[in-house]
Amino acid sequence: MTEAQMLKVRGLRTTFRTRHGAIKAVDGVDLDIGYGECLGVVGESGSGKSVAFASIMGLVRPPGRIEAGSIMFEDRELTTLDPREMQRLRGKEIAMTFQDALTALNPAFTVGNQIAETIITHDKSDGSKRDRIRRARARAVEMMTLVGIPDASRRVNDYPHQFSGGMRQRIMIAIALACRPKLLIADEPTTALDVTIQAQVLDLIAEIRATLGMSVVIITHDLGVVAEHCHRVLVMYAGQVVETGPTENVVAEPRHPYTSGLLRSIPRLNDRNARILPIKGTVPEPINLPDECRFRPRCPMSADGCRVPIAMRKIGHDREARCIFAGDEP
Amino acid sequence: MQLRTLIERILQLIPVLLGISIIVFAMITLTPGDPVEIMLGDQISTPEQEAALRRDMGLDLPVHERFFRFLSNALVGDFGNSFFHRRPVSDLILERLPATIELTLVAMLIAIGTAVPLGVVAAVKKGTLIDRIATVASIFGVSLPGFWFGLLLIMLFAVHWHILPVAGRIGYDFEVPKVTYLLLIDTILAGRLDSFLDALGHLILPAVTLGLPMGAILMRVTRTSMLEVLDQDYIAFAAAKGLGRMRILIRHALTNALIPTVTVAALETGSLLGGNMIVETIFGWPGLGRLVVEAIFSRNYPIIQTAVLLYAVTYVLLNFAADIVYTLLNPRVKL
Numbered sequence: 252m253t254e255a256q257m258l259k260v261r262g263l264r265t266t267f268r269t270r271h272g273a274i275k276a277v278d279g280v281d282l283d284i285g286y287g288e289c290l291g292v293v294g295e296s297g298s299g300k301s302v303a304f305a306s307i308m309g310l311v312r313p314p315g316r317i318e319a320g321s322i323m324f325e326d327r328e329l330t331t332l333d334p335r336e337m338q339r340l341r342g343k344e345i346a347m348t349f350q351d352a353l354t355a356l357n358p359a360f361t362v363g364n365q366i367a368e369t370i371i372t373h374d375k376s377d378g379s380k381r382d383r384i385r386r387a388r389a390r391a392v393e394m395m396t397l398v399g400i401p402d403a404s405r406r407v408n409d410y411p412h413q414f415s416g417g418m419r420q421r422i423m424i425a426i427a428l429a430c431r432p433k434l435l436i437a438d439e440p441t442t443a444l445d446v447t448i449q450a451q452v453l454d455l456i457a458e459i460r461a462t463l464g465m466s467v468v469i470i471t472h473d474l475g476v477v478a479e480h481c482h483r484v485l486v487m488y489a490g491q492v493v494e495t496g497p498t499e500n501v502v503a504e505p506r507h508p509y510t511s512g513l514l515r516s517i518p519r520l521n522d523r524n525a526r527i528l529p530i531k532g533t534v535p536e537p538i539n540l541p542d543e544c545r546f547r548p549r550c551p552m553s554a555d556g557c558r559v560p561i562a563m564r565k566i567g568h569d570r571e572a573r574c575i576f577a578g579d580e581p
Numbered sequence: 582m583q584l585r586t587l588i589e590r591i592l593q594l595i596p597v598l599l600g601i602s603i604i605v606f607a608m609i610t611l612t613p614g615d616p617v618e619i620m621l622g623d624q625i626s627t628p629e630q631e632a633a634l635r636r637d638m639g640l641d642l643p644v645h646e647r648f649f650r651f652l653s654n655a656l657v658g659d660f661g662n663s664f665f666h667r668r669p670v671s672d673l674i675l676e677r678l679p680a681t682i683e684l685t686l687v688a689m690l691i692a693i694g695t696a697v698p699l700g701v702v703a704a705v706k707k708g709t710l711i712d713r714i715a716t717v718a719s720i721f722g723v724s725l726p727g728f729w730f731g732l733l734l735i736m737l738f739a740v741h742w743h744i745l746p747v748a749g750r751i752g753y754d755f756e757v758p759k760v761t762y763l764l765l766i767d768t769i770l771a772g773r774l775d776s777f778l779d780a781l782g783h784l785i786l787p788a789v790t791l792g793l794p795m796g797a798i799l800m801r802v803t804r805t806s807m808l809e810v811l812d813q814d815y816i817a818f819a820a821a822k823g824l825g826r827m828r829i830l831i832r833h834a835l836t837n838a839l840i841p842t843v844t845v846a847a848l849e850t851g852s853l854l855g856g857n858m859i860v861e862t863i864f865g866w867p868g869l870g871r872l873v874v875e876a877i878f879s880r881n882y883p884i885i886q887t888a889v890l891l892y893a894v895t896y897v898l899l900n901f902a903a904d905i906v907y908t909l910l911n912p913r914v915k916l
């Protein structure tokens with residue numbers, strides 16, 4: 252791709268050194284996110300999605316560590332950025348929402364307090380402290396209205412446990428968006444919600460992306476969500492990217508058997524005859540994995556050629572897949 | 582918290598306090614020995630005199646009337662006369678109470694003031710040398726008997742190094758006007774630095790001895806709950822918002838981690854009441870604990886009973902305070 256990218260990640264490796272050995276949670280991930288783009292990241296539980304984006308946010312905690320790779324955000328290399336600079340960037344330029352809003356919001360403070368806190372932290376303008384607090388609180392109400400919380404000026408003083416799951420997710424989005432970040436990483440924004448609320452939250456994210464013109468990453472288990480909302484998709488498996496490309500192409504014609512498997516496992520409401528076929532087996536824990544295709548043990552197409560490390564293969568100008576059966580030249 | 586729920590909780594205290602007074606009254610009534618005989622001691626008396634005394638003390642009334650009288654007297658602070666001092670029990674206790682309150686408060690301050698920061702540091706630096714030292718220290722703190730530790734301190738600081746006095750509350754040469762009856766405050770109010778330092782010197786060893794087990798327990802509780810809190814999503818989310826490390830530790834982590842600490846602190850303060858008796862006896866501290874120990878040895882029932890009532894009520898109120906603080910810190914809990 253030739254256009255300028257907002258985020259360029261190359262060869263990212265994040266490892267947790269535990270007593271049982273090194274867990275290579277993220278093992279050589281490349282990814283690009285363009286301006287105004289929505290990227291979907293899919294993969295089963297344990298495939299390394301959260302750790303990959305926690306690494307980008309600089310939020311990996313011991314025993315985890317970024318061992319290799321480069322994370323270029325606009326013109327800054329995040330892996331070597333001064334911790335204080337990194338702290339300024341978090342929440343201000345790159346913001347993140349977590350999988351479970353109930354546990355991600357602090358139970359001891361009102362939601363208004365938690366929204367305003369982010370705003371005040373990143374507010375570098377002059378003015379008295381009282382002024383800034385007053386402005387931040389007004390903005391907290393604005394943000395709550397923006398994410399569709401009715402009666403925001405009253406509910407701003409409520410505690411997280413007083414909201415429903417969907418409303419809590421919206422509040423977390425309000426916190427993430429409070430400083431108008433350039434990039435929003437939404438880690439499974441809908442997993443904890445029921446179907447109708449899921450659609451509302453996703454529509455909200457799409458709407459805000461359009462109005463604020465930011466880039467968005469949606470991490471999810473659900474290729475259906477990606478198909479509906481994301482320009483491009485990145486499929487992860489056992490710490491690696493196994494397929495990437497424009498969503499319509501990948502969904503219409505997956506080139507990695509894992510992607511095909513994920514597609515077959517989406518329930519389709521409009522096609523009652525189609526059977527849901529879950530992929531057999533589970534994601535291996537990325538610890539002491541043999542040097543071969545990581546999907547081989549579960550793959551219906553596995554062959555002798557799969558017993559060596561497989562590199563990403565280019566498919567056309569904008570797609571790649573990590574499979575010996577993919578690629579333009581055999 | 583709403584005022585209504587607070588009032589409801591206060592009303593709930595009434596049956597508990599009533600229950601306590603019934604038990605204490607039963608103690609008085611069921612104690613072996615005729616109070617009149619005990620009171621008269623070796624004095625020679627006529628049966629008429631004894632009967633008069635009995636009538637005076639209301640001992641001829643039926644039991645429910647006696648309970649009612651006991652309760653109404655207790656409510657206005659009348660607990661009868663001490664057998665030997667021949668003075669109202671309430672006077673004796675009020676005289677001793679400030680010393681005990683001062684000792685207990687300072688012991689609490691020392692315990693909380695060292696335990697919370699140490700617990701936080703131990704949790705943040707989990708597995709490091711600091712954490713291990715704190716762990717070992719807290720094990721010692723919980724398991725060392727108070728009387729042994731107190732004597733050790735006296736031997737080191739008073740007998741061996743002569744830095745601190747052996748016993749008492751303040752030196753004889755110091756006299757300050759009594760305002761609050763708490764010497765540390767009264768000496769400051771009087772503007773007497775020398776007296777203040779003298780009072781502090783007397784206070785420090787007994788307060789440390791008294792506060793040690795509580796501090797050790799609070800340190801463990803703070804460390805454990807802090808470790809648990811630091812693992813929560815909302816701490817990672819606070820970091821994702823771009824907050825500084827200190828703000829995350831103090832505001833987001835400690836506020837939540839202190840909830841169990843505060844609850845345990847309030848309950849442990851109750852056990853300081855028991856510790857007082859030992860510590861006050863060792864350090865010759867002129868407080869309630871020592872008065873009670875003396876009363877026990879001389880079977881001075883009115884004092885023992887009043888002290889039991891006082892301890893029990895204090896304990897109930899401390900539990901109540903723990904509940905309130907717990908609720909204030911933890912908005913999820915509705916009273």
Ligand SMILES: Nc1ncnc2c1ncn2[C@@H]1O[C@H](COP(=O)(O)OP(=O)(O)OP(=O)(O)O)[C@@H](O)[C@H]1O
Nearest residue numbers: 267274276295296297298299300301302303536537
């Ligand atoms: N703190 C940690 N210590 C050790 N291993 C970890 C830690 N955090 C994550 N891992 C490991 O990293 C791997 C990837 O985890 P990650 O949370 O990124 O998965 P995920 O794709 O986000 O899954 P999910 O869909 O369940 O959120 C897992 O094998 C997990 O066991």
Ligand SMILES: [Mg+2]
Nearest residue numbers: 300301302350
């Ligand atoms: Mg995850």
